[in-house]
Amino acid sequence: MNTFLYFITVLIWGTTWLAIAFQVGETPVPVSVGWRFALASIALFAILAFQRKLVPLSKENHKMAALLALCLFSNNFLCFYAATHYFPSGLIAVVFSLAPILNALNLWWLEKRTPNRTFMQGAVMGFVGVVLMFASQFFSAAMDMNILLGLGISLVGTYFFSMGNLVSAKAQQKAMPLLPTTAWAMGYGALYLFAISLIMGHSLTFSTDTLYVSALVYLAIIGSVVGFNTYLALVGRIGAPKAAYCTVLFPLVALSLSTVFEGYEWTWTSLIGVVLVVSGNLRVFGLPEPIKRWYLARQ
Template sequence: MNALLYGLVTIIWGTTWIAIGLQQGPVSAPVSIFWRFAVASALMIPILLARGKLRGLSGRDHLFCLLQGGCVFCFNFWCFYSATAWINTGLESVIFSMAILFNAVNGFLFFGQRPPARFYLATASGLTGIVLLFWQDLFTGGFSYSLLPGIGLSVLGTFGFSLGSTIGLRHQRKGLAVLTTNGWAMFYGTLLLAGIALARGDSFMPQLTVRYLGALFYLAIFGSIVAFAAWFTLVGRIGAGNAAWCTLLFPLVALTLSTFWEGYVWRANAVAGLTLILLGNLVMFARPGVLPRLSGHKKTPSADGASLADGGANQT
């Protein structure tokens, strides 16, 4: 069962990047993201209510859910949707996989969690990998600025996700129900996106094509509801630190799809760069005695999620 959940999360979150690319067109990014989470929220919150899983929160907790929604379900996705104008979705997923490094930094800034010694090796490996990954396009025939906006937006989106994970650690330390805080965060993120679209004067009319609507419902139902349900179930069974190993795998799924769908070319520098980035993530996860256990043994809450650097507070 755990292996099935692990594979489900990896495959769905590895394929959502292509679905994001399919939504590119005349509909603005804030409106596309709004419809994704409006559909997901309209389904998720009633389900939580019907199952008695939507717990009460204080006004202060709702404020933090609003901040989390702004980071994870608004800013984060706006950056990644916009970045597809400059780089392909597979490369976005690789940059996003470095969120654990941002988690270590934010854990130190907000909770005083000193990054482990392996953080510096992982960072060096990851940054070197990013340079190698984009070397061919950036430096062949002279320096090219064309990819920098896409890289920068992907990094900002990853940082937004990490900030949301930091807020998730705050929720976890207060003993708040993860499904409740994520349900409200998604709802508040949807409201923020509606406000942004209104302020920009964007039309809320979605593109009425099979391509766009298919991607929308895949992202809303599978990417935002099914995958999260599988993720939270997996976290409960094996612990978030073990479950987070899927972040090492979904970039491979995304880049494989990008090869066939977007024509991504695997050059030697790209292979070396991807290897170094995944190796950096592996270094952050692979502290002594920790391997992705899929045997059904559940970690205790006190051992699970104690540090952002160990992948224990991923809320999305």
């Protein structure tokens, strides 16, 4: 079951980065993200009601749902959507793949789990890999602060996601119901984003362009309802650090799509950068269990 959840999550989230790029433009970012999670929340509540699994939550549950909303269903995506203004979506997925390293840093900071030498080696490899992925922009004559701004925004979004991992793991350790908590968290995230939109003076209407609407539905139903719940189920089953293995493979899917649809151009430095990012994560955490079992089965 863990293997199935793992690869479904990789496939879904590896494709959502391109769909995010299709949403950026006419509709303000907070409005786009808000409608994504509003639709996702409504769909998930409807599924739970149909299955008669819509249970009431305790005050503690709602607090956890609110924290998840801030980390996983609002602020992180405000950053990711905004970053697509500065570089291809596949590069954002590369930055996002540093989530396992940020998870370990958070455990060091919050739970005093001191990282070992292996972790430090992997963290350095991952950081150098990200720098190499952006090397062509760094050394370009057209380089400006926008690239650094986009990179910084992506890192902030990834950190929010990492904190959400820890919140979800804590919630599931307390036997909180996964799907109802997620449905409320998405709803809270949507309300938070709509409030931000109104404060900024944005209308809550969104583009009716076919590509935009298709991306919105895909992100709300497949990317959010299915993708997040398979991922959070993995967090509950195998823990946040191991579940974050999924992010190691996201860039390979996302960059492949970015090459075809966004014209991302590969260079030797970007290729070496991807290898270092993936290798750095694997250095920290080792090979994922599904890949280990697949390899041993072939021996």
